[in-house]
Each structure stands twice: as C-alpha cells, then as structure tokens.
Amino acid sequence: xxxxxxxxxxxxAIYLMEVEAPRVAHAAQPxxxxxxxVDEKGERIPLTICDYDAGKGTVTIVIQAIGASTMRIVELExxxxxxxxxxxxxxxxxxxxxxxxxxxxxxxxxxxGGLGAAPVYPQVxxxxxxxxxxxxxxxxxxxxLVLLEEExxxxxxxxxxxxxxxxxxxxxxxxxxxKELVENEGKQFDLxxxxxxxxxxxxxxxxTRELNIPTIVSLNTLMVDGTGMCGACRVTVGGKTRxxxxxxxxxxxxxxxxxxxxxxxxxxxxxxxxxxxxxxxRAAGHKCNIGL
Amino acid sequence: xxxxxPRVPAREQDPAVRATNFEEVCYGYNLEEAQLEAxxxxxxxxxxxxxxxxxxxxxPAFIHALTxxxxxxxxxxIAQDSLLPSVCGRVCPQENQCEGSCxxxxxxxxxxxxxxxxxxxxxxxxxxxxxxxxxxxxxxRVAVVGSGPAGLACAAxxxxxxxxxxxxxxxxxxxxxxxxxxxxxxxxKKAVVEPEVENVRRLGVKxxxxxxxxxxxxxxxxxxxxxxxxxxxxxxAGLPRFMGIxxxxxxxxVSANEFLTRTNLMHAYDExxxxxxxTGDRVVVVGGGNVAMDAVRTARRLGAEASIVYRRxxxxxxxxxxxxxxxxxxxxxxxxxxxxxEILGDDRGWVTGIxxxxxxxxxxxxxxxxxxxxxxxxxxxxxxxxxxxxLGTSPNPLIxxxxxxxxxxxxxxxxxxxxxxxxxxxxxAGGDAVTGAATVILAxxxxxxxxxxxxxxxxxxx
Numbered sequence: 012x013x014x015x016x017x018x019x020x021x022x023x024a025i026y027l028m029e030v031e032a033p034r035v036a037h038a039a040q041p042x043x044x045x046x047x048x049v050d051e052k053g054e055r056i057p058l059t060i061c062d063y064d065a066g067k068g069t070v071t072i073v074i075q076a077i078g079a080s081t082m083r084i085v086e087l088e089x090x091x092x093x094x095x096x097x098x099x100x101x102x103x104x105x106x107x108x109x110x111x112x113x114x115x116x117x118x119x120x121x122x123x124g125g126l127g128a129a130p131v132y133p134q135v136x137x138x139x140x141x142x143x144x145x146x147x148x149x150x151x152x153x154x155x156l157v158l159l160e161e162e163x164x165x166x167x168x169x170x171x172x173x174x175x176x177x178x179x180x181x182x183x184x185x186x187x188x189x190k191e192l193v194e195n196e197g198k199q200f201d202l203x204x205x206x207x208x209x210x211x212x213x214x215x216x217x218x219t220r221e222l223n224i225p226t227i228v229s230l231n232t233l234m235v236d237g238t239g240m241c242g243a244c245r246v247t248v249g250g251k252t253r254x255x256x257x258x259x260x261x262x263x264x265x266x267x268x269x270x271x272x273x274x275x276x277x278x279x280x281x282x283x284x285x286x287x288x289x290x291x292x293r294a295a296g297h298k299c300n301i302g303l
Numbered sequence: 304x305x306x307x308x309p310r311v312p313a314r315e316q317d318p319a320v321r322a323t324n325f326e327e328v329c330y331g332y333n334l335e336e337a338q339l340e341a342x343x344x345x346x347x348x349x350x351x352x353x354x355x356x357x358x359x360x361x362x363p364a365f366i367h368a369l370t371x372x373x374x375x376x377x378x379x380x381i382a383q384d385s386l387l388p389s390v391c392g393r394v395c396p397q398e399n400q401c402e403g404s405c406x407x408x409x410x411x412x413x414x415x416x417x418x419x420x421x422x423x424x425x426x427x428x429x430x431x432x433x434x435x436x437x438x439x440x441x442x443x444r445v446a447v448v449g450s451g452p453a454g455l456a457c458a459a460x461x462x463x464x465x466x467x468x469x470x471x472x473x474x475x476x477x478x479x480x481x482x483x484x485x486x487x488x489x490x491x492k493k494a495v496v497e498p499e500v501e502n503v504r505r506l507g508v509k510x511x512x513x514x515x516x517x518x519x520x521x522x523x524x525x526x527x528x529x530x531x532x533x534x535x536x537x538x539x540a541g542l543p544r545f546m547g548i549x550x551x552x553x554x555x556x557v558s559a560n561e562f563l564t565r566t567n568l569m570h571a572y573d574e575x576x577x578x579x580x581x582t583g584d585r586v587v588v589v590g591g592g593n594v595a596m597d598a599v600r601t602a603r604r605l606g607a608e609a610s611i612v613y614r615r616x617x618x619x620x621x622x623x624x625x626x627x628x629x630x631x632x633x634x635x636x637x638x639x640x641x642x643x644x645e646i647l648g649d650d651r652g653w654v655t656g657i658x659x660x661x662x663x664x665x666x667x668x669x670x671x672x673x674x675x676x677x678x679x680x681x682x683x684x685x686x687x688x689x690x691x692x693x694l695g696t697s698p699n700p701l702i703x704x705x706x707x708x709x710x711x712x713x714x715x716x717x718x719x720x721x722x723x724x725x726x727x728x729x730x731x732a733g734g735d736a737v738t739g740a741a742t743v744i745l746a747x748x749x750x751x752x753x754x755x756x757x758x759x760x761x762x763x764x765x
Contacts, residue, residue: 034520035519038518043518049577052575054578055475055569079577080577083577095513096513097519098515098518100515100518235569235578236473236483238473238515239700240542240543240560240564240699241543241557241558241560241561242543242557242561243557245545246552257701271552274652275554277554278554278555
C-alpha cells in the first residue's frame with residue numbers, strides 16, 4: 012500500500028497528492044510516468060510524475076477527476092492509500108543525457124497545456140538544478156486553471172501564461188503565444204517540449220514545424236500494463252508502430268500521427284459517454300475547434 | 304494388480320451453458336473417481352511418466368498413495384517437486400509429457416495423470432494441508448525477477464535450501480501468465496492460483512509486486528546495493544507480435560495479451576471492476592495456439608460470435624487438442640488455410656472487417672511443417688468489429704537493455720546454458736525469457752534447474 016501524505020486542491024477537480032513510494036522516488040527521472048490502482052477493483056491508470064524526493068521517499072502526482080476511476084482517486088484523503096503505485100515507467104527525457112556544453116547552449120521552451128504542467132515541472136526543475144533557465148508557457152482555459160505558476164517562477168524567470176479567455180496573461184492559444192514569442196519578441200528556441208492534451212500537442216507540433224524548431228511531445232495514450240506487454244498504447248511515429256509505454260512516452264512531435272493517436276484514445280469511450288461529455292463541455296461554454 | 308478398466312472421464316460443464324459464463328469448464332474428479340482412475344496405474348519399476356515430467360514429480364508413488372486412499376500422502380509426495388499441482392494438473396500439455404509417455408497409452412488410453420494431480424492438489428488445499436515449511440536460513444540472499452511459473456519454482460526450491468528469496472513482480476498480482484494470460488474458465492484465480500502462490504510465500508519467499516526491474520530497480524542495483532548474491536530472471540515472453548498489415552492500428556484491433564489481461568487480471572468481464580473491454584458483436588482471432596483459443600473462448604463468453612483465422616490446416620493447429628475440442632463445442636467457427644492481408648475500417652477509424660487470402664499447404668520446410676502458400680486472387684472479406692492478434696510473443700527487451708553483459712539472441716531471448724547460467728556472472732535465467740513462449744511446466748522445470756545451479760554457484764563462492 013502506498014500512503015497519501017499530502018493532498019491539495021489546485022483547481023476545480025484538480026488535486027495534487029504526495030505519495031509514499033520509496034522505490035519509485037529513488038528511481039524517478041524527468042519525463043517518466045507511473046501507473047496507479049486505487050483499490051482491489053480499480054483499473055490501472057497512467058499518471059505523470061510531477062515531483063519526487065528520493066530522500067523523503069515520496070512522489071507527487073497531479074490528477075484531474077474526469078471519469079469514474081479518477082473521481083474515485085480524488086476522493087482519497089491524506090492517510091488513505093493507493094493499492095498499487097508502479098514506476099517509474101518509460102524513458103527519461105533525452106536532455107538528461109546531454110553533455111554539459113550542449114545543455115548550457117540549448118534554449119528550451121516548454122509548453123504545458125492544462126494538466127501537462129505537472130509533467131513539465133520536473134523537467135524544468137531538473138534543468139534549473141543544472142543551471143538552465145528554460146522558458147515555460149503555461150496554457151489553460153482560464154486563470155483558475157493555471158497550474159503550478161508559483162512553483163515554475165521559483166525555477167525560472169521566463170514564465171509565460173496563456174488563457175483561452177484572457178483572464179490571465181496572453182489571451183489565446185499556446186500556439187499563438189509561441190509564435191508571438193518567436194516572431195515578435197525575438198525569442199529563439201532550439202528545442203520545444205510540449206505536454207498537454209493530444210490536440211494541443213498536435214497544433215504545437217504543426218506550429219514548430221513551420222518555425223523549424225525540433226519538438227518533443229509526451230504521449231498520453233491508453234495503457235493497461237504500461238510495461239510493453241499488450242500494445243494498447245501503440246502509436247505510429249515516423250510510419251512505424253511504437254509502444255508509448257516502453258519506447259516513449261516522449262517522441263519527435265513532427266513524426267507522430269496525432270489523428271490516429273487521438274482516435275485510438277477514444278476507443279473505450281462509449282457513445283453515451285461521448286455525448287454526455289460533449290454536452291457538458293458545450294454547457295460550460297467550450298467551442299470545439301475539431302468538429303466533435 | 305492394475306485394474307483393466309477404461310479411463311475414467313472427468314466431469315465437465317455443459318457446452319451451451321459454459322459458453323455464457325466464466326466458471327471452470329472441467330469439474331475434475333471426486334475421490335471415488337480419482338481412486339478408480341488411480342487403480343489403472345501399473346506402477347512401473349522404471350516409470351517413463353516421471354522421466355517425461357519436466358519437474359520430475361514422482362508420479363507412480365503419488366498414484367500409489369491415492370489407490371491406498373491416503374490423499375495427504377499423495378499431496379506430500381507431489382509437494383516435494385512442485386508447489387503448483389492444481390495449476391499443472393489443469394494446464395500442462397500432459398499428452399506431450401507424462402501421459403504421452405505412459406505405457407498404457409501404447410495400446411489404449413494413458414492414465415489420466417493430470418486429472419489425478421489436480422484432484423490431489425485441490426483436495427490438499429481444501430483440507431488446509433500444510434505442505435511447505437520454511438527451512439532454517441543459510442545466510443544467503445537471492446533475487447528472482449518475475450513471479451510466473453519459472454520464478455515461483457526457482458524461489459520455492461531455493462527457499463527449501465534455506466535461501467532468503469525475494470521475488471520482484473512487475474504486475475500487481477503474482478503468478479505471471481497464470482494471472483493475466485490463462486482465463487478463469489481454465490484456471491480459477493482466487494480458488495487455485497492465489498492459494499498455490501501462497502504456498503510459495505509460506506516457505507518464507509517474499510513477493511514484492513509493482514516493481515519494474517529495469518526501471519524501478521536494475522539488476523546491478525539488486526546485486527551491488529541490495530545485497531543479493533545471485534539473480535534469477537524469469538521474466539517470461541510478454542511482448543506481443545503484430546502482423547504489420549494495413550489497418551492494424553484501427554480501433555478494435557487488440558493483441559491477445561491486451562484482451563486477456565483486461566479480462567483475466569483486471570476482471571473486465573465483471574461490472575464491479577473499473578477496467579473496460581470492447582468486444583463488439585463479431586470477433587475474429589488471428590492465430591492457432593493456446594492463446595488464440597483462450598482469446599476466442601473469452602470473446603464468446605462476452606457474447607460475441609467468434610472465429611479463429613489460421614493460415615495452416617487443422618492438423619497443424621499448435622493449440623492443445625482438448626482446447627480446440629472445447630472451443631468447437633462452444634460454437635467457435637474455425638477458418639483454416641486463411642491469412643489476413645488487411646484490416647478494414649470505416650471513416651471514423653473503427654474495424655468493419657478483415658480481408659483474408661486463402662492458402663494451400665506447400666512443401667515441408669526445414670522444421671518439417673508444410674508451409675502455407677497464398678492462392679493468388681483468392682482474397683475475401685470477413686465482416687467483424689474486433690480483431691484479436693494472437694500471433695505469439697517474444698521476451699520484453701527491457702531487462703537485457705538495462706543490464707550490461709547480458710546477451711540475447713536475434714529473437715530477443717536471453718542466452719543461457721541448460722542449467723540457466725547467462726553471460727553475466729551471478730545472473731541466471733529460465734523459462735520463456737530464454738526459450739521464447741513455451742509451456743508452464745517447461746518454465747517450472749527451468750526454474751528448478753536454475754535453483755540447483757544458483758545453489759552451486761553461491762556455495763562455490765563462499
């Protein structure tokens with residue numbers, strides 16, 4: 012059992028939890044993820060790692076209640092435990108293998124959409140610990156959903172906020188802010204790392220292709236075991252089938268077949284659930300740009 | 304003198320009923336039936352059956368105890384060599400092993416050794432018989448990677464020799480393929496697998512679940528930082544193969560590993576559990592092995608019309624005869640000499656069918672099997688909503704990739720001697736991780752051999 016030591020609400024339906032998991036904390040590196048199971052009847056849910064402390068033996072996750080399983084998880088309180096907490100999984104981010112010279116000379120931009128702020132955080136933190144102050148765009152629907160802003164500001168002075176409704180920072184999509192930074196503010200980037208909803212990563216990749224900036228994305232596919240034994244997470248990258256759980260989750264964003272990945276993500280969404288989700292989104296004032 | 308009666312049949316659930324539930328198909332023997340069947344054994348002086356058992360169960364001895372009516376003694380005899388009699392009695396391909404060598408099989412039907420072993424295993428468990436006692440510690444520690452049949456057998460033997468053994472398991476439940484692969488209707492999890500795993504724990508073996516060796520901890524860390532003197536790798540062959548044909552990433556195409564993991568390990572067929580499964584109305588399973596039979600029979604139980612598509616003919620089906628027979632009785636449609644060339648989908652990316660080509664058998668290849676050859680222009684479509692790929696599996700590359708000095712062959716299998724020694728000192732391996740996908744009992748045999756080799760290695764060092 013893996014005990015929850017701390018629980019904090021970050022935004023409506025979004026919670027941060029610090030969990031006792033010494034082995035995972037000891038081994039975790041930026042870019043990796045884990046799988047949790049809430050209890051005996053729970054499913055295996057992939058989650059990103061937001062932070063880890065080998066000394067304390069703790070791992071921090073950020074989770075949004077979006078379905079039946081995640082709702083059950085956010086009902087857990089401090090002192091409760093997860094039945095299972097497996098990881099770290101996947102490859103660490105490639106930049107942790109860079110030479111000190113390459114690290115110092117690379118200009119990084121991280122684009123964090125929504126919950127994507129959580130997995131971006133340990134990457135920016137690792138870089139800060141290695142003397143690199145990366146640029147970070149935090150994108151959200153509105154000011155209330157901007158995650159981890161203060162935490163990012165302690166790591167780097169270059170934090171940019173974009174909200175769909177303009178209630179905080181730049182008004183508009185992260186892709187527009189990205190273009191704005193490059194084209195109008197004279198910023199130059201050697202590597203963009205985009206993590207967030209699949210649709211956001213797709214459009215960041217399209218934007219950076221235009222701008223000719225290499226781009227890494229972290230794919231949040233469906234997963235079952237997360238260890239390479241089932242292929243539920245398979246994606247097409249550069250025309251080849253890859254398993255996101257063991258060969259990723261980070262891939263070259265310009266090589267990913269996002270349309271296929273998004274379609275496969277919806278495989279277990281029943282027609283009823285889809286309808287309900289779309290209705291709820293529309294009622295909340297969301298205008299869908301991809302025609303759902 | 305042996306009783307010259309026909310083989311005693313084991314009772315089974317009616318096919319029409321069982322095709323709608325996940326309860327065990329075969330009910331096995333009761334005491335009376337078991338004693339009657341046991342009475343057929345000739346009690347050979349040089350028992351060919353025991354020689355053919357990969358874990359060397361003393362078959363005539365346990366059967367003799369059974370004819371005397373001493374089931375507890377029979378259970379203790381089996382326990383000397385195997386702690387998984389209820390598992391092996393159910394899933395071993397006995398026709399190729401013990402029963403295949405039984406002298407009675409030359410002119411008639413061999414003794415039903417598997418059913419007898421199963422009866423003894425089940426009886427011992429139901430009576431709460433303690434078969435395994437921890438041995439005094441010898442002061443040495445060994446790590447075992449994987450809690451499947453190879454790892455459990457290796458750990459049990461080492462524990463009996465006094466080793467302090469920790470098994471590291473990647474999934475949340477111990478048992479490997481016994482948990483995630485073989486369905487409930489062939490191998491009940493709570494009633495059979497879990498208690499037999501518990502018997503291994505009773506020997507003092509510690510099982511740490513949720514540990515991904517290669518990620519959570521490496522083999523080097525186990526040896527250098529955690530104080531283990533040797534490691535046994537029994538990580539299996541869990542990496543599924545796909546065909547590489549167009550349409551394979553459509554929604555509705557899954558590997559048999561995914562389909563079976565959702566149903567067996569995650570209980571997706573039970574609404575009380577959170578994990579979903581998508582079955583559709585018509586399912587096509589590609590492949591002809593036991594995994595294909597398990598997948599197609601599972602799909603049937605989830606309410607689908609289900610078919611097997613296999614490129615060779617029925618005579619070449621690699622699955623056990625018994626499983627093919629069970630599948631047919633449950634209404635599975637077999638399409639032989641048929642090979643998929645493309646998976647068809649609708650404009651939203653969901654499977655609508657599978658395009659196949661008819662095959663004929665050509666000349667025998669180097670393995671002696673007649674290889675299938677396409678008949679040009681014979682393509683045809685089978686409409687379906689789900690395609691399950693059961694084409695076999697290979698070892699997961701993660702452990703080899705994160706352990707310096709550990710060599711693999713071109714199929715990704717770990718290189719190891721017959722005793723289980725790998726190319727890395729102190730690291731041993733066995734089961735599917737070395738051979739590629741094989742059987743439960745061969746993996747257990749490899750685990751036992753490696754345990755002996757590890758004992759010799761550790762004692763030789765000291």
